[in-house]
Amino acid sequence: MGIAPAAAASLFETSGPTTTANDIDQAVRRRLNRLKLAAAPPCSDAVFLRRAFLDLIGTLPTADEARQFLNWNKANKRIALVNQLLSREEFVQYWGMKWCDLLRVKAEFPINLWPNAAQAYDRWIRESVRENKPYDHMVRELLTSSGSNFRVGPVNFYRAMQSNTPRDIASTVALTFMGERVDRWPAERLDGLAVFFSCVGFKGTREWKEEVVYFDSVKAVDEQANGNLAKAVFPDGTPASLDGQVDPREVFADWLICRENASFARCAANRIWFWLFGRGIVHEPDDFRSDNPASCPELLNTLEKKLIASKYDCRELIRFIVSSQTYQQSPVPRSDSQQADTQFACYPLRRLEAEVLIDAICGITDSTESYSSAIPEPFTFIPEQQRSIELPDGSITSSFLEMFGRPPRDTGMANERNNQPTSAQRLHMLNSSHIRRKIERSESMKTLIAKFQKNPVQGAAEIYLTVLSRYPTDVELAVVEQYAKGSIGKRRAAFDLVWALMNSSEFLYRH
Structure with missing residues (x-):
């Protein structure tokens, strides 16, 4: 397995346009020009790969998927990747979860749907996403x-x-x-x-x-x-x-x-933009009012018209947004102005949702989670192999999901989900036996560690692809090699590398 060279200028950026500008980009660029804000350059292929996987299917790419994309020489490989992801079952589950948050799919207090009704509601929502209703x-x-x-x-x-x-x-x-x-x-x-x-x-x-x-x-x-x-x-x-x-x-x-009612399409388009960027053009997405105007009215009008023209095809609107240069910008702003985020001059950083984060940890370590509900009914039994983004009922939860801000689904408001980092979350990732056991007992981690013991350079590359969906830079490889040569030993060095990467901001955040 070869090691790809490090990015020339930055790990997160590339030079030159990666896709053709569309109406979204024209609206955003005109707004940025009026405000004299510089747009961030395009993100690197590695950043786009991870971003697209997380935003579209709430799932990290495997090491093989990352390697294949990064080494793929197809001219329009980003668009090809988007089309692949939109057709995957994980897209149904992840976007179904988003609609379930909005529509308050929850069995117990204060909603009181009860488990079998909540599951019927959940099935209808996810089936609607699956058939692209x-x-x-x-x-x-x-x-x-x-x-x-x-x-x-x-x-x-x-x-x-x-x-x-x-x-x-x-x-x-x-x-x-x-x-x-x-x-x-x-x-x-x-x-x-x-x-x-x-x-x-x-x-x-x-x-x-x-x-x-x-x-x-x-x-x-x-x-x-x-x-x-x-x-x-x-x-x-x-x-x-x-x-x-x-x-x-x-x-x-x-x-x-009706097509003449612009408020309906505008609200839906703004919500989808919010789900992809973590910030609405009107923000919050459930706070439309005269004294909370759109940050870029022309952009919102563009999305509204696109949704109506597509006959309310949400998947097509998602493809339109993700294919834009605006979505594919670097997360590193070119301006110190606070308006850089509100005007989408760069891709906004935000922490992974609780469900996505625990699924990512379980995916890397081939482990499972236990979920429970306060309602003692068969309908609330969840096999441990089921992923968090597939949970059919907001009252089925775990201590990890609660700690990391999963929404209670009491009101359907966007601010129910809390993605703000806390000291308890950091301590859990750094020190908990929960995370340590997942790494130590993982068969796939044992295989990676064995590769590292034979060849630290090759093993480190595989660990980086698995955890961060990219190749390590030359500087990172040098640090890893030096650490592996120390008295701590190669096996411990490999374990520490996995643990350190899983605690890095690059892993915990969308970028």
Whole structure:
């Protein structure tokens, strides 16, 4: 196995464009020019490889996958890699996890879906991602479906709330699909939206904890008779015409997802951008309001139009974003201005999500995790081989996930996930027996350590490819060789190298 030469200028950058500029890049560059901010150069192939794997499938590349990409001479290999990743099952699981966070898939308090309903909801969400269901179709099903919450996954949208009064439903709808927090709305605006959900009925069955969500046509007739349906007003201020015969949810869904309603596509596009960059063009992605404007309005308009033109194909929008020069920038800013991050003059650094981090650690060490739930039901049993990004219920968790900021899924708000590093997290990675045992007991680590003992240079290269998805630089190799020659011994030196790389910012952070 050969050792690739170190990057000429920087480990994280390369010279020259790596892809053709698209409409995203033109919008961002115009904004940067007006603000006199310099854009970062393109990232290196090694950085792009790791970034694309983590952002698209929440998974690290294997050493073989890293080696193949880094040694691949295909002209458009980055685009080819993106297309491969978008077709992998891990894409379904990882992006399904993101939608599950937003849609509050959780069995226990305060959501109280119960395990079998949570799993039905989770299956519907991930299957929608798998079949690349258009986003507007997906939202329409969430808003208008009726049936058992154990059997009809999307009806759990109405169950996955801390309260299901019409006003509370309206608040959740505005937050989820319009990115607006109704605590800043005038009362009459919320009341006008709540009318559309005043005829949502809930009834139990003989099966324990099962509930049927339906359009209560009897109540609709009464609501029409007393004039309440006439009070329905769309969030843009347009009065609605409800006759009591048609489910008001369908009328609202028609308004929400129509192509002329820019707020729907704008919110969705901004959320997808947020999931890829860790920062929304409107930030937070659920805080659209007049006094929180988009950092780059032209960019948001570009994404909105792209999503509508693609007929709400989220996968196509993701491909469009990841193929841009803006996404493929180095994480090292060319300006000290705080606006470099907000204006996307470089790729924003951020810590790996709790689920992705523990999956990465388990993948490197071919180990497993144990998960548990406060609900003692068979539905909450999770095989240890299952990855964290595949967990079907927010109440199934582990001490690691809790420590590293996994969201509780109580509200669906983006700020529920806490990716801020803490001293407890650092100590756990540095000193815990949990991490040490994974390395010491790993058969794949034993194989790598054996390679290192035979040839420290070749072994170090394989360890770097496994942990950091890149080849070591000449300087790094020299340090490793020197350390291996010391009294500590080659076996201990190899173990320490794995441990040190897993505790490095380069491993713990997206870059």
